Amino acid sequence: MSQSPYPPWQPWEGQRVPQSWAGHRAPSMLASHAERERAVDVLRAGYAEGRMEHEEFDKRVARAYAARTVGELAVLVADLPQGPVERPAPAVPATFAPVARARTNGKAVGAALCGLLCVPTFGLTGIPAVVLGHMARSEIRHSGEGGDGLALTGLVLGWLYTAGWALVMVLVAAVTVTVG
Incomplete structure (x- = not known):
């Protein structure tokens, strides 16, 4: 016993x-x-x-x-709980916990949008795309926000269209000087 x-x-x-x-x-x-x-x-x-x-x-x-x-x-x-005993919620292993996404920088979104709008606006939004892209990348480095890819997209498209317009202006100037 x-x-x-x-x-x-x-x-x-x-x-x-x-x-x-x-x-x-x-x-x-x-x-x-x-x-x-x-x-x-x-x-x-x-x-x-x-x-x-x-x-x-x-x-x-x-x-x-x-x-x-x-x-x-x-x-x-007398020696038993008189109602439901509160139990802590089961802990979720970090492997299965949802990953917190970083907030996307607003200027990065604006840079990408201006870069994409370069096509229908014939490059008029190229300079704003470059300016916003540089500002966004600087803020992202300091704050840890997301959106670096968007800022880089705006920068590349903005510089391509700005360089394209600069090349067109140089060619027009060269043709004008040569012909005129």
Whole structure:
């Protein structure tokens, strides 16, 4: 026979004076059927959580159904939680946790947009794309924001169209000087 983890005297065995159920009616008041069922529910929850052995659970349930007063019921459940026990949420391993995305720099978005608008505007938005692209890349380096690819796209497209317009102007000037 194994040694019981409980002291030799158990309060629910009726060897001591019953104590009142926390915040409940007087211990000498007769117990109702609903109060007995509530005590048995608390015992079931305690057993399901592994707080007592099956033999002890059976004894306590039998005593709960035989109890005449609220005090007798209170002694049966005094060492058990009276409601759901709050458990911490399970921790999600870092491998499965969602990755926080860095905020995209607004100037980088503007640089990419101006760079793409160079095509329909025949290069008029090239200089704003270059200016916004350089500003965005500087801010991204200092703040850790996202959008470096967008800023680089705006820079490349802006410089291509600005260089294209510069080449066109040089060619027009060369033709004008040569012809004129």
